Amino acid sequence: MGIHLLSEKSRIFVNSDPYAVSDYVNQHIGTHNIHWPKSRRLEANLNHSTLGSLELCRISYGGSVRVISPGLETCYHLQVLLKGHCLWSGCGQKHDFAPGELLLINPDERADLTYSEDCEKFILKLPSVVLDRACSESYWNKPSEGVRFTPRHNLQQLNGFINLLGLVCDEAERNKSMPRVQEYYTGLIATKLLEMLDSNVSRDAFSESCPSFERVVQFIDNNIKENIGIERMAELALMSPRSLYTLFEKHAGTTPKNYIRNRKLECVRARLSDPSANVRSVTEVALDYGFFHLGRFAENYRSTYLEHPSDTLRRIKIKGLVP
Structure with missing residues (x-):
């Protein structure tokens, strides 16, 4: 090829x-x-x-x-x-x-x-x-x-x-x-x-745009290191917390809590994989993104990426990309 x-x-x-x-x-x-x-x-x-x-x-x-x-x-x-x-x-x-x-x-x-x-x-x-x-x-x-x-x-x-x-x-x-x-x-x-690729996903966009969902997702990305509450997101979306759960199920296929956790995990992995970040420890990065229960964080990370966060960081160091 x-x-x-x-x-x-x-x-x-x-x-x-x-x-x-x-x-x-x-x-x-x-x-x-x-x-x-x-x-x-x-x-x-x-x-x-x-x-x-x-x-x-x-x-x-x-x-x-x-x-x-x-x-x-x-x-x-x-x-x-x-x-x-x-x-x-x-x-x-x-x-x-x-x-x-x-x-x-x-x-x-x-x-x-x-x-x-x-x-x-x-x-x-x-x-x-x-x-x-x-x-x-x-x-x-x-x-x-x-x-x-x-x-x-x-x-x-x-x-x-x-x-x-x-x-x-x-x-x-x-x-x-x-x-x-x-x-x-x-x-x-x-x-x-x-x-x-052929899949079971309908690639037709929703008949109506959803500025409420876009607004909440943008807020999450802008405040990804913070503890984001359901009430604050519902307020931004101009709806009740129950309606917010329906909104996320429709547009993201998951709950607001799981969506935020997955976004935080993505950011942590990107940080641990970045040789220019000079990360000193996994704990430092996890706490920075609001994962205060380190055991649960490690379990979620391992379940998502099939490796421990320390393995991600160690691989970068072994290759000599960071001190």
Whole structure:
């Protein structure tokens, strides 16, 4: 493929033990198990980087392996085949993916993948909260069961999307990518997926605009570090607290409290992932955004991003991007 996704700057493993690579993938990309004939010695390679709440990975195992994933509760997996072939089984379907094809695995979907010996793929992990936010910002109707994409797509039919992935990878490998830029690219990826891929989301905007919701969301973003009360938001929306809950359920698919918590978590992750922020500790950032119950904060962060906040910060320090 013409676009190079993740350079040597992101190299984590070179000609390494597949089990070591698999353990790393389980920590950062998604839960899975690998199987291959034990009589063969394989040499696996992995590149990994992050951009905001996105996890980016390029992986090859150096031989034919079978990868079984039970599914992730809160994340989507976008996989682009770069080389070789990959036989996928899931959702009652089977398909032999070739270079230039894209597989989209929804939350909780089991996947059974068999790599060819020369298989190499690019994987992007996207938290569901990012897609939920993209839906609400575009005033698209998100079904109550959550966003669900069809699994198979051809990059040639997704005009410019592979170039966008290349830009995202380049930005992720910059030493000083700014949090606002990271949020922009993250939101752009989510919006483009919703625009270009077949899904259960109705992309027709609501028949009437909702200045009340826009006003409340803007207020939340402007005061994201504060303790924002339901009464204050209801006052801004010119409605009762009960009507405010209905407003958020319609436009964001969640409660006001959960919406604010998810926005705060996004900001914390962007801060921890920013090498120019000179973060001294996770506690410092969590308290700055109003997470005073640190145990509950860590649990929510782990549930959303499938890693501890200290792991996010440690990864930046290990790469030598901050002192």
